[in-house]
Amino acid sequence: MPFINPEDGHLTVLNLFKTDTRDRVDTLVKEMKAIVDTAAFPGWISSTVHRGEQNPGTANFIQWRGMQDLESRYNDSEFKHHTVPVFREITTYVRLMQTEVELSQRHPALGDVTEVSPERDDYTVIEILGVKPADQGALVDALGTAHSFLVDVPGYRSQSVLRGIRSRNLDGGRGTLAAVGTDNDFVVVYSQWDGKESYDAFRNQADAEWSSARRAFDTKRYSLITSVDWNSYRAVHTRSAAQPVAA
Template identity: 90%
Template sequence: MPFINPEDGHLTVLNLFKTDTRARVDTLVKEMKAIVDTAAFPGWISSTVHRGEQNPGTANFIQWRGMQDLETRYNDSEFKHHTVPVFREITTFVRLMQTEVDSSRRHPALGGVTEVSPGRDDYTVIEILGVDPAEQGALTATLAGAHSWLVDVPGYRSQSVLRGIRSRNLEGGEGTLATVGADNDFVVVYSQWDGKDSYDAFRTQADAQWSSARRGFQDRRNSLITSADWNSYRAVHTRSAEQPVTV
């Protein structure tokens, strides 16, 4: 099963898709599963498909050996002439985000490294935070520090912070990709909870009930970000390369 570990040195690609109906989510999941089940791309390590819970959409958490392997995939004829047209047809929003894992922490009771798997019952939340590239390091450090007080929040399991490198969408024309924004202008937070109720209680807790540590964190985070978007997910399908890929 895939693991989130900054020491692995993988290029982590998070493909985020939004759509307008639950029925189209079914189609998205079906198409993504088909790609994952036949993946044999040089440098590909693993893919884990997530189905949107809070809002219609999907996310694919993909690990690659490095940037050149990903670019080879993007330049492939099948990707340009089949994959891109299919996903343009059934989505309302696409963002293909290249990242590297900056930190990954778990509740002390869990130990080990963070596992991404449909075999677990995690309620997963993915946040995309916009940031001025010059402030990206400050934001990742601030987010990583949240673990110190999140361990006291009921239902919290893990938090992984991924430093954004480059973001793209499907609007390049003729099956090519277009760059979105500037390099290093976003950060991804991938967190796991024991269920929707725990996460909702945390997210909707009144400001007056926040701990001083959470209040300080929230103020610092808000001073650094330029935008914020999130959705909740369940991992529904995963597959890894049969032979280990050397990074």
């Protein structure tokens, strides 16, 4: 199963898709599963499909050996002339994000590694935080401090922080991709909880009930971010390369 580990050195690509109906989510998941089940791309390591819970959509958590392998995939004729048109047809929003894992922290009771798998019952929350490139490092550092108070929050399991490298969408024309924003202008937070009830209780807790550590973190975070986009998910399908791919 895939693991989130900054020491692995993988290029992690998070493909975020939104759509307008639950039926189209079914179609998205079906199309993504078909790609994952036949993946044999040079440098591809793993893919884990997530189905949107809070809002209609999907996320695909993909690990690659490096940037060159990903670019080869994007330049492939099948990607340009089949994959891109299919997803343009069934989505209202697409963002393909290249990232590096900066840190991955877990509740002390959950061991030494963060696993991403449909065999687990994690309620997964993915946040995309916009940030000025000059402030990206400070935001990553601030997010790392959240673990100190999250370990005391009922239902918290893990939090991984991924430094954004660049984003694209499907609007380049003729199957090509277009840049979204500028390089290094976002950070991804991938967190796991024991269920929706626990996460909602944490998210909706009254400010007056916050710990001093959470209040300090929140103040710092909001001084750095320029936008927030989030959704909750369940991992529904995963597959890894048959042989390990050297970084």
